[in-house]
Amino acid sequence: MDFAHADAINQAIRLLxxxxRAxxxxxxxxxxxxxxxEALLLELARTGPMIQAQLSEALGCEPxxxxxxxxxxxxxxHIRREPAPFDKRASVVELTDSGRDLADRVRRVWRDLAEETVAGLPDETVAGLPDVLNALTANVDTRSRPRR
Incomplete structure (x- = not known):
């Protein structure tokens, strides 16, 4: 790949x-x-209570x-933390009722943002975007492979 094409790809990803995020x-x-x-709330809404270390791994961010x-x-x-019954050093995190309500509101915002982001793209392109974006993420995920 020549530099101009590489630069166009990298700039487009950076700007997107x-x-x-803004x-x-x-x-x-x-x-x-x-x-x-919002990602933390949605993860807890999807999975239920979990310890913070699991949440960190699921979100792909540092503890x-x-x-x-x-x-x-x-x-x-919006959430409550309690000592884990199996390890008092760990905290189990779970949504409260207000956290569940907020997660529902976040889902609506997230849907609206996705629709805004893909506006004007063909349905076939939109359908394939998660696979393409996940593949790009895997290609640059330094957690899953040794550094060179």
Whole structure:
């Protein structure tokens, strides 16, 4: 691949990432959320209670980031943390009733953002996007392969 094509690909991915995150932030702000917190809420809504280490792995982020997010969401009453029965050093995180309600609102925002993002694309392209984007993510996921 020549540099011009490589640069076009990298710039497009970079700009999409920046603009998508900024748009998500704007849509999540009225809900009192910052980017990343919605993913935590949606993961708990999908899976149910889990320890913070599992949540960190599921979200693909560092444990200190999950700790900070859980503290903030706990302070607003959307989640609760309890010591894990099998390991008092670990915390089990679960949604509260307000957290479940907020997760429902986040789902609507997330759907709207996805529809806005793919507006004007053919249905076939939209249908294939998750596979393409997941493949791109796997290609650059440094957690799944040794560094060169």
């Amino acid at each position: 990432s920046l603009r998508h 748009r998500a932030a704007a849509l999540l702000a009225p809900l009192g959320l910052h980017p990343g917190q 200190p980031s999950v700790t900070l997010m859980t503290r903030k969401l706990e302070a607003t009453g």
